[in-house]
Amino acid sequence: MEQGRLFKIVYHLLDKGRATAPELAEKFEVSVRTIYRDLDAISAAGIPIYTVQGKGGGIFILPEFVLEKSLLTPQEKEQILMALRGLAAVENSRTDELLTKLGGLFRVQGANWIEVDFSDWHKNTAGAELFDELKRAVFSCRRVSFSYFAGEGGGTVRTVEPVKLIFKSKDWYLYGFCLLRNDYRFFKLTRIKNLTLLPETFLRRKADVPELKPTIQQERLISVRLKFSPAAAFRVYDEFTDTVEKDAQGSLYVTVNMPERTLYSYILSYGDAVEILEPDELRRSVKEKLTRMAEKYKT
Structure with missing residues (x-):
């Protein structure tokens, strides 16, 4: 003791x-x-x-004093190297030299346990560049300006004091104080265009940052019962994991709460491989939309 x-x-x-x-x-x-x-x-x-x-x-x-490396347990050394690997996964600048130095100091070979690729299958590197610029703004407490395209359509120019970058529900978000709205907001990175790091800095105090909201965006959810054909199984299992039921014919059934704003576009993305079973109101609404779509292709 x-x-x-x-x-x-x-x-x-x-x-x-x-x-x-x-x-x-x-x-x-x-x-x-x-x-x-x-x-x-x-x-x-x-x-x-x-x-x-x-x-x-x-x-x-004395300020010149540093702790001997022997005061760190092998598990702590491994955790430090793993944390650095996690940082390196979202770094544009290289951290290999630092990892090599600490690996030699600790006499531990850190496992390369994570990799993050911001580019899509078309090798678009804009996402990585945007992430790196926002990260620099967060670390240096610099305001940023960008055009932001909200879900309702239309763009606005925002000036934001960035607090942190958050990964949630398959997407990256910037969390910061928006001077236009005079409040803290989340901004989806894919909707940010024409980012500029401004020369003005801001003072970020701990008391200024409110507790993060439990979800990125509060949306009305609708409980939906869906039936998928066996041909869509690869995608269904990817997106619904352990909530999938299967019948003797190979059809798949899912009951899930879905955001109203993106509900139609998501269901229609499955084409004829999906059928809405419940609720009846949604089933009728989608049928009406499909009828209007079919009218456009009569000629």
Whole structure:
């Protein structure tokens, strides 16, 4: 227990920069006298601790001091390298040199466990460039300006203070404070055009960032019962995973809540491989749409 407390005191001082003996005593639930004994033990171990008396004083560790690599467990070393691999997966700049240095320092070969490819099958690299520019804006606290095309159609020019990049439901989003709406908003990256990093910076305080909403966009959901032909099985299993039922003829059945805004376009994307079973109102509505579509192809 005492050895664990010594390490925690060192980590605390490295993290906070300074502390007083009463603060440490309260944090670790021991007496001030015990803290001073701990500090003597830490100093005897070769860690350069010094104290400053008076206002603004306290207990410090020399800023040149770094923890020995032996203080990290093998699991912690592996986790650090895996985290860097995750960062490298969405980096345009190379992190191979840093990974090589830390791998040599830790004597651990980090597993290349993740890969993210922003390009589509047509090798469009615009998504990666947009992501990289927004990431730079987040890190440097720079405002960005872009044209944004909302789901209802039409574009607006937005100036945004970017907070973070979020991956949700197969898409990347920018979360930030929109000066046009005077509120925090989500922006789907595929709808952002003509991005410009502005020279103005902004001060991001923790208190300024509200708790993230549980979903990217609150939409009215409709419970739908669908029947798919066996020919669509590859796509059905991709998109509905373990919610699929199958009958003796190989037809597939799914009951799912779907957003009203994209419901028709999604169902029609299956062509004649899908049939709406429920609700009746939606079934009639799609039938009417198909009738109007057929009218367009009479000649």
